[in-house]
């Protein structure tokens with residue numbers, strides 16, 4: 001090429017949650033009878049959930065009878081959908097006072113996350129939680145061309161935010177201008193207390209920062225926990241971006257429909273200009289997926305939504321307790337039951353993993369392939385474990401190191417619908433971990 005096409009920033013784009021599926025595909029090529037048990041992806045549909053009938057009925061009715069659903073929508077989103085989102089945000093925090101101009105729809109929250117970081121000026125950073133959902137950490141690093149900067153969440157304290165570490169990182173890195181809070185959290189399942197969120201807001205005030213609150217799981221909370229909306233905690237004091245979508249609580253991840261809410265934008269000219277930049281960026285994309293936006297005003301207001309949500313949270317609570325019980329009974333492994341979202345991240349005790357551990361792999365081709373993969377330089381010990389687990393049992397987990405965690409471990413989803421399948425999967429996982437650690 002006349003100029004090199006190699007972009008060094010591409011190395012920041014990592015999404016281990018799905019990258020491990022490529023390893024599973026390679027195993028399948030070598031052993032066609034190999035079956036995967038996907039505990040890695042937070043997709044309710046592949047774990048046996050069905051989109052509620054009323055959603056399907058709304059969709060069919062719109063597709064058959066409303067020609068408008070087949071067209072483009074406003075670049076920032078259908079006005080009726082933005083009006084509903086603004087109304088919902090005002091319900092969460094009555095003084096929010098949002099209107100349609102404070103909302104931008106995107107093709108899933110994943111796309112909205114990309115828009116948000118790409119619009120930041122050069123050198124301006126948003127500190128990420130660790131462990132971190134890779135779309136945030138990777139896209140923030142990609143946009144800035146530098147490794148992500150993170151604050152620790154502590155597995156010994158229910159994965160709560162280490163506020164001292166957060167403040168020390170803010171002091172150490174003057175380029176930090178925003179704090180990302182994912183609550184309820186992916187990958188840890190933690191739900192933050194009002195006091196923790198208040199302390200984060202105090203840090204934002206002290207150091208003149210904005211806050212980015214990813215609340216896509218805010219309705220999925222159980223074990224008696226309460227979700228505190230960041231907008232209410234901020235209470236008009238700090239510029240804030242709230243991120244939500246319909247992938248998780250409806251559940252309709254294939255809709256690719258998420259949105260950003262700008263709160264308190266007018267209090268700071270810089271932040272207001274940044275928000276306008278994100279809107280402009282969306283203008284160039286023409287607009288996001290129309291069909292789900294036409295349904296958004298009805299999805300959460302339908303009388304069947306609340307019973308669906310309550311049944312979902314009951315199941316997630318039951319699964320969280322069952323899975324955490326099994327994982328915590330394994331010597332060398334600890335985990336916190338999820339209180340929100342649908343993930344549990346377990347950690348291996350320091351020192352229990354080493355690079356000679358293995359699990360039996362009957363197929364010689366598969367064994368040779370896995371041995372070659374785990375010999376690659378720099379492979380994290382928990383990824384090594386995840387590869388052997390995959391080849392031995394078919395169970396796909398995401399290594400904790402793929403969430404940029406300093407604690408080796410793995411994330412699983414708590415989405416299994418079928419209790420028998422869940423018991424089988426986690427009994428198999430437990431036996432495999434015990435065998436791997438003892439090998």
Ligand SMILES: Cc1ncc(COP(=O)(O)O)c(C=O)c1O
Nearest residue numbers: 108109110133186216245247258
């Ligand atoms: C914390 C978090 N934010 C954003 C997303 C992206 O959601 P979407 O399906 O709307 O792109 C996910 C998906 O797993 C998530 O866990």
